[in-house]
Amino acid sequence: MRVAVIGAGNVATQLTTQLHRLSFQIVQVYSRTLESAKILAEKVEAIPITNISDIIDNADLYIFSVKDDIIEGLLPQLEANNGLWLHTAGSIPMGIFKDYTNNYGVLYPFQTFSKNREVDWHKIPLFIEASNEQSLDKLASIANKLSNSVTELTSTDRKYLHLTGVFACNFTNHMYTLSEAILKKINLPFEAILPLIDETVAKVHSLPPAQAQTGPAVRYDKNVINSHLELIEDPKIRELYKLLSEDIHRINQPL
Amino acid sequence: MRVAVIGAGNVATQLTTQLHRLSFQIVQVYSRTLESAKILAEKVEAIPITNISDIIDNADLYIFSVKDDIIEGLLPQLEANNGLWLHTAGSIPMGIFKDYTNNYGVLYPFQTFSKNREVDWHKIPLFIEASNEQSLDKLASIANKLSNSVTELTSTDRKYLHLTGVFACNFTNHMYTLSEAILKKINLPFEAILPLIDETVAKVHSLPPAQAQTGPAVRYDKNVINSHLELIEDPKIRELYKLLSEDIHRINQPL
Numbered sequence: 189m190r191v192a193v194i195g196a197g198n199v200a201t202q203l204t205t206q207l208h209r210l211s212f213q214i215v216q217v218y219s220r221t222l223e224s225a226k227i228l229a230e231k232v233e234a235i236p237i238t239n240i241s242d243i244i245d246n247a248d249l250y251i252f253s254v255k256d257d258i259i260e261g262l263l264p265q266l267e268a269n270n271g272l273w274l275h276t277a278g279s280i281p282m283g284i285f286k287d288y289t290n291n292y293g294v295l296y297p298f299q300t301f302s303k304n305r306e307v308d309w310h311k312i313p314l315f316i317e318a319s320n321e322q323s324l325d326k327l328a329s330i331a332n333k334l335s336n337s338v339t340e341l342t343s344t345d346r347k348y349l350h351l352t353g354v355f356a357c358n359f360t361n362h363m364y365t366l367s368e369a370i371l372k373k374i375n376l377p378f379e380a381i382l383p384l385i386d387e388t389v390a391k392v393h394s395l396p397p398a399q400a401q402t403g404p405a406v407r408y409d410k411n412v413i414n415s416h417l418e419l420i421e422d423p424k425i426r427e428l429y430k431l432l433s434e435d436i437h438r439i440n441q442p443l
Numbered sequence: 444m445r446v447a448v449i450g451a452g453n454v455a456t457q458l459t460t461q462l463h464r465l466s467f468q469i470v471q472v473y474s475r476t477l478e479s480a481k482i483l484a485e486k487v488e489a490i491p492i493t494n495i496s497d498i499i500d501n502a503d504l505y506i507f508s509v510k511d512d513i514i515e516g517l518l519p520q521l522e523a524n525n526g527l528w529l530h531t532a533g534s535i536p537m538g539i540f541k542d543y544t545n546n547y548g549v550l551y552p553f554q555t556f557s558k559n560r561e562v563d564w565h566k567i568p569l570f571i572e573a574s575n576e577q578s579l580d581k582l583a584s585i586a587n588k589l590s591n592s593v594t595e596l597t598s599t600d601r602k603y604l605h606l607t608g609v610f611a612c613n614f615t616n617h618m619y620t621l622s623e624a625i626l627k628k629i630n631l632p633f634e635a636i637l638p639l640i641d642e643t644v645a646k647v648h649s650l651p652p653a654q655a656q657t658g659p660a661v662r663y664d665k666n667v668i669n670s671h672l673e674l675i676e677d678p679k680i681r682e683l684y685k686l687l688s689e690d691i692h693r694i695n696q697p698l
Contacts (some may be wrong), residue, residue: 358658
């Protein structure tokens, strides 16, 4: 199966590398800058291109894995063909392809990717959607080669799923960033908080998160909450602390 | 070593159970309600009491592990003695004991505890502080029996440490609670998000959290951010999403 890849970011890099390992033939890697196209293309024995109209028209699979606001500008520069066109984004509806080709779909890997960090693809939940039955069959067969967890999901539901990912991954990671900054203030390494972070996650593998909640907010311990607010200099972070504490108390109130 | 325990909550339960395993002799467990005093006392072969003035005056160790606003009311009901008085709270200064006895300190286990969930004490970072050298020696020797990670920390720095725990544990756990609610809406089980949660944490074991950040906020992808804001019905959660996205972008801006 011949694959043209549009994009060379985090998702494109990890997905294309894995497809290459699974013996898919990656023919081209497009990126706006030659440098990033080259880095990925070399890894997967493909040709790097920076001009979108150089994309061949007889690939079996076209994977669009670029920033959400870029894809709309690229599509009008391509000609319809018989390949399956896929994107990998959480919040772009499948219909973005409908004016340009007939066989299209979405392959959304529900995971956080970095360019230089390997992930175990077999464990990544993949959510798929396609424009017709034939495309869905083709997409499902690709997805099942990649992962043991493949689920069909509509564009609307995928947007909600993406939103949960922002909370559980991006916002959570930001909590770690804020913790790290405070730890630096008291000269403790970030490693000091890893056992707590690990246990917080281990807990929700066996308890619903609302039941796993502990700390001053769920008890609504005003003494502690106020003494913490006094420590926070930045008014935005103070507002964040307040909002989150109120919300924890609101949602986790004992009945 | 004879130990009297004041409190029967999450921390008291896990700490006392571990001390019992390490052959400390737990003599009494105080709680306001007989039922909770009994549950813990039975586990550790101690006598449950509900009247604080029944606490014996010749124990070697008194551990106060009660809600932060309760401890102040209990102390005046006790008489000074030769034992070492400890509390386990992140945000109560050690000086709370100073009008009541001479040998006192703090043993702060930096972890999240639930009554029915066992934790590996050897890996819990313990932060300690004591009123004099003799008390510090005694406390350090107890702490080293419990854990491989024992660090001296002042009351002020401990408060900052506690604050980092609120961000990295309580607020993070709340992100999971919010995710779970959204997943329910689209009929997906919470398990669907566990690989993402696990990888988010695995990443910060090897990358600083700011470098590990991904998603629409760090890219400041306005299309996605706005489409997510449209999905969130609750104005407080919408405000939370906005604040967090702005803050991620502010802190993680490429230089």
